[in-house]
Amino acid sequence: MKKISIALLIALSSLGCVKTQKPLPTDLVKQHYILQVAKADTLVKQLYNKVQGNAPEDSIKQVFKAARLAYKKTEFLAEYYNPLTAKSINGAPISSMDDNDQHKIDAPEGFQVIESFIFPHYSSNQKKELLQEIGILKSNFIRLKSVAEHQELANAQVFDALRTEVFRIITLGISGFDAAIAQNSMAEGAVALISVKEVLIIYKSDFKNDKQNKFNSTLQLLNKSIDYLSASRDFNKFDRMQFITGYANPLSASILSLSQLLGNPEFKELRALKANSPTLFDENAFDPNYYTASYDAHTTKEKAALGKILFYDVILSGSKNRSCGSCHKPELAFTDGLAKNAALNGKSRVKRNTPTILNAGLQSALFYDNRVNYLEDQATDVISSADEMHGSLPIAVKRLKENQKYVLKFKEAFPKSTESVSDYNIRNALGSYIRTLTSLNSPFDKYVRGDKSQLTKQELNGFNLYMGKGKCGTCHFTPLFNGTVPPDFRVTETEVIGVPLTAVAKEIDTDPGKYNLRKLTLYKNAFKTPTIRNIELTGPYMHNGIYKTLEEVIDFYNDGGGFGLGMDIPNQTLPFDKLNLTVTEKQDIVAFLKTLTDNTKQ
Numbered sequence: 001m002k003k004i005s006i007a008l009l010i011a012l013s014s015l016g017c018v019k020t021q022k023p024l025p026t027d028l029v030k031q032h033y034i035l036q037v038a039k040a041d042t043l044v045k046q047l048y049n050k051v052q053g054n055a056p057e058d059s060i061k062q063v064f065k066a067a068r069l070a071y072k073k074t075e076f077l078a079e080y081y082n083p084l085t086a087k088s089i090n091g092a093p094i095s096s097m098d099d100n101d102q103h104k105i106d107a108p109e110g111f112q113v114i115e116s117f118i119f120p121h122y123s124s125n126q127k128k129e130l131l132q133e134i135g136i137l138k139s140n141f142i143r144l145k146s147v148a149e150h151q152e153l154a155n156a157q158v159f160d161a162l163r164t165e166v167f168r169i170i171t172l173g174i175s176g177f178d179a180a181i182a183q184n185s186m187a188e189g190a191v192a193l194i195s196v197k198e199v200l201i202i203y204k205s206d207f208k209n210d211k212q213n214k215f216n217s218t219l220q221l222l223n224k225s226i227d228y229l230s231a232s233r234d235f236n237k238f239d240r241m242q243f244i245t246g247y248a249n250p251l252s253a254s255i256l257s258l259s260q261l262l263g264n265p266e267f268k269e270l271r272a273l274k275a276n277s278p279t280l281f282d283e284n285a286f287d288p289n290y291y292t293a294s295y296d297a298h299t300t301k302e303k304a305a306l307g308k309i310l311f312y313d314v315i316l317s318g319s320k321n322r323s324c325g326s327c328h329k330p331e332l333a334f335t336d337g338l339a340k341n342a343a344l345n346g347k348s349r350v351k352r353n354t355p356t357i358l359n360a361g362l363q364s365a366l367f368y369d370n371r372v373n374y375l376e377d378q379a380t381d382v383i384s385s386a387d388e389m390h391g392s393l394p395i396a397v398k399r400l401k402e403n404q405k406y407v408l409k410f411k412e413a414f415p416k417s418t419e420s421v422s423d424y425n426i427r428n429a430l431g432s433y434i435r436t437l438t439s440l441n442s443p444f445d446k447y448v449r450g451d452k453s454q455l456t457k458q459e460l461n462g463f464n465l466y467m468g469k470g471k472c473g474t475c476h477f478t479p480l481f482n483g484t485v486p487p488d489f490r491v492t493e494t495e496v497i498g499v500p501l502t503a504v505a506k507e508i509d510t511d512p513g514k515y516n517l518r519k520l521t522l523y524k525n526a527f528k529t530p531t532i533r534n535i536e537l538t539g540p541y542m543h544n545g546i547y548k549t550l551e552e553v554i555d556f557y558n559d560g561g562g563f564g565l566g567m568d569i570p571n572q573t574l575p576f577d578k579l580n581l582t583v584t585e586k587q588d589i590v591a592f593l594k595t596l597t598d599n600t601k602q
Contacts, residue, residue, distance in 0.1 A: 026153040028202045033077050036195065037148050040070035041141040047114075048134045057122045064118050065184055068111050072188045073195035074144070076165035080157065082147050083488075088140045090178055094573050095522045105522055109136045112178055119181040155203075159259035160267065160275065162196050164487050166252040167273070167280050169193070171486035174240050175473035180575070183235040190229035196255075197222045203262070211261050218254040225251055236469040241460050244281075245448055253278035272362070272489035280479050281440075281448040286489070288361030288435040293374050299432040302413040307433025309409070310426065315399050316383055318390035319344070324382070324430070327354050330602045333534035334358055334437065339545025343387040350387045351511070353545035356538050358601060359531055361435035363484050365492040368527045368543045369514045375431030376424070393423040400426070440479065442533065442598035448479075455595055462592025465585050471575065472557070472589070475529050481596060483529025494526040497574040498562015503546045506566050511544065522571050536594045550590045558586065 047063045071078075071090060078086040093112040098104035114137065117130040172178055173189040197219065207215035225247040232238045256278050267275035270290050277285035289298045310316060312325040327341050328334040334357045340349040352368050360366065366378045383391040400406045401421050410420040413429060444463070447454040455463075467473040475495055477486050483493040494514050501509045514523040527543050541547040547556065558581045559565055561574040581589070 025202050025206065026155060026158065029077075029158055029199055030148075030151065030153055032195075032198060032202070033074060033151075034145070034148050036070065036073040037078075037141065037145050040067060040074060041138075041145060043067035043070050044134065044137055044141055048131065048138060051127060051130055051134065054124065054127075057118075060122055061118055061182075064111075064114065065182065065187075068179075068184070069188060069191045071111065072192045073198075074148075075168070075192055076161045076195065076199075077148075077151075077153075077158075078144060079168065080161035080164060081151050082144065085140060085144050085147060089137065089144065092178075097518065097520060097522070102518060103520070105520055109133065110140065111137065112180070115179070115181050155262060156259065156264035156267070158199065159255060159262070159264060162199060163252050163255040163259075165192055165196055166248055166255065167487035170244055170248050170280060171473075171477050171479075174238065174243060175467050175478075176235060176471065177474045180471075180474065185235060186229045186232040186238055190226045193222055193226045193229065193251075197226070200255075200258070203258075206262060207258070214254070214257060214261060218251070218258055221247065221251050221254060238464070238468060240464050240467045241448075245450075249279040249281065249448065252280070272484075273487065279449075280486075281445060283441055283445070283449070286362055286438070286440070286480070288438050290489075291361060291364055291374070292431070292435075293376070297374075297376065297428055297431070299435045300413070302409075303429050303432035304436045305433075306409045306413045307429035307431070310430055311433055315403075316389060316391050316396050316426070317344075318392065318395075322389055324389075327388070328357055330599070331537075333537040333597075333599050335538045337539070339540045344390050345387075348387070352543050353540065355530055356534055357434050358437050358439065358534055358599070359480065359482070361431075361438050362480055362489070363482055363492040363528075363531075364490060365528065368530075369517060370492060370494055370528050371514075371517055375434050376427040379427040379430045393426060396426060397421055397423055437601045439598050439601040440533075441600060442596050444592075444595040445479075445598070447595075456591070458588050458591045459595050460592075461585075462588035462590070463595075465581070465589050466592055469585070470557070470579060470581060470589055475574075476532050480531060481533050482531035492528060494523070494528050495573045496522075496524070496526045496569065496571050497557075498525070498565070498567050498569045498572050499527075499542045499544060499556075500546065500562060500565060500567070501544075503548075503552060508562055508567050508569060509544050509546075513543070524571055525569070526571075526573075532593060533596045534599060536597045537599060550593060551586065554581070554586045554589055 043063060044067050047060070047067050050060045050063050068090070075086070075090070078089070088110055090111045091108060093108045093116060095105050095107055098106045114130065114133050117126055117133065169189045169192055173185055173192070176183060176185050179185045179188060200219065200222070204215065228243060228247055256276070270287065272286060272290040273280070274285055274287055279285070292298055312323050314320045314323045317323065322344065327336045329336055336354045339353060340351070341354055343350050355368070361375065364373060366372050366375065367381070372378050372381060380393065383389050383393060383396070400410070407421060410425060414420045414425050417425060443454040467478065475493070476482060477484065480489070483495070485491050485493060499509050501507050508525055512524055514526040517523070535550065539548060539550070541550070541553050547553050557574070558579045560576050560578050561572060562569045563572050563576045564578060
C-alpha cells in the first residue's frame, strides 16, 4: 500500500511539472479582438436601450460616441479580414448599387447613418427610424462577433493590418470622413492607436537584444501620437500636416520595420499600395499594374515606348488628322485648356471636358461616368468615338502592319504574341504608356517626405483646411487626391455634387452622367471624383468645363454645391451645408492646391 502511495505521488508530481503550452501571439491578438467586439456590442445595446427609454439627448450622444470608440479598437482587424461586415457597421451613409442585383439600391446602414439622427441634435420624432437603424447595427455586430471567433490570424497579417490602420487614420480618420457630423475624429484616431499599441505589446517578448530598442522606440512614438490626437479638441484647428509628418509617417514605417525584424514573410500579391511601402507618401508607393486586367497587361519599357509613339501618331484616327496628343497636351498636364474640345466634324463640341491623364493609371474606373475599368478599354472607346477620333482598330492594325518600323517595335514590345500587331496590343501599348505617366513628386509630396522648404505657411494652412473645415479630403482622398478610396485603393467613386449648366445658372447640367449606364436614381448626375493633382494646369473645371478659375470652384463647394445654389437635388451626395470659409481660408486652399503641380512626366 505504501509503495502504491509513493508511486501515485511521483506520478502526480510529474504531472505538475508538465508546462502548460504558452499561447501564441496570434491567439492573444484574437482574444483582444473578440473582447473589443464584445465591448462595442454591449455599448450598441446600451444605445438602443437609451433611445428606447427616452434618455436625455446628451446621454444618447455620449453612449453613441462610446460605442463607436469601442468599435475603433476592433477596426484594424474588422476592416482587414471582414471588410463587407465592417462597411455595414461604419460605412459611408450613401446608398449604393446592390452587388447581386444591378437594378436594386442598397440603403446605407451603421454608425454613420445613426450619427445623422443624433447629431447635431436628436429629435424624438425620429425615434422609430433610429431604433430600426440601431437594430440593424446590433445584428451586424452579431455577425462580426461570429466571424471574429472563427477567424484564423497570422503574424504577418496582424502587422499589415496595424500599418494599414495608420493609413486609415491619415486618409479617412482625421479628415472626418466617418465622423462628419459628430467631429469626434481625433478621439477616435487616438483610440484606434491605443488598440494598435495593445496589440504590439503582445509581441514584446519577441523583440530581444538589439531588436528591443526598435520596439521601445515604436511604443514611445505611439504614445506621443496618441497624446497628440487626444490633446486636440477642435476639429477645424487640428494640425493635420504636423500629425502626418511628425507622427503617422514615422509610425507606419516603424510598424513595417518591426514586422521585418520578426521575420514575417513579405506579401507577394499585387496591391495598389505596395505592401513594402513604409509610408503612404513614398514616391513609388503605388503600383499602376494593380489596375490592369491581367499579368500579361503589365507595363514594360518596350510597351510604354511603343505606346508613346502611338499616342502622338494620327495613324489611329479615321481620317489621320487627330492623335491622342491633339487633346492631351503635356504642357497642360495632358489636358487641352478648353471647356470642351471641338468634335471631328468641326461644328460641334465633344460631350465633356478633357481630363488629365497624369496618374490616370491609379484608378479602377475611367471616364467621367466610370464606364470602363481599364486603360485599354478607354483607348477603344476614344479611338472609335465619332466625335473624338472616329477610327477603327481593325483598320489601324492594317495600317500599322504596312509600316515595317512599327512591325519591329510591336515584336519588341510583345515578343510572346503570335500576332504582334493586333487590336489588343495597340490598346495595351497605349495603356502602358499612360501608366508611366504616374508621378507623385510635387512640392506637397516632397514636403511630406521631409523637405520642409517646399511649402509656405499659407500652403500648409491650406492643406489643413483641405483636410478639415473644407471637407475636400473626404472625397478627393490623400495622397492620390482622387476618388479612389483608401486605404486599399480598390474602388473609384462617383459623386452627385450638382454642377450647374453654366457658371451663373441655377439649374443642374443636363448631362445625366453615370445614369446613362445604370438607370438608378442614385446615379443621376453622378460623375467620377477626378484627381486634383496638377489642378493648377487643368482648367477649365468640372465635367462641363464651366468654371474658369479655382476660386470659382471653391465658391461652388463653399455654398454647398448645387443644393446650396437653390437646386432640387434629392440624391446629392455632397453635404448640403455651407462651409463658411473666410476669404483668407479660400485663398489658402487655392495656394495649397497649386502645390500639387508635378508636370515632370511627358
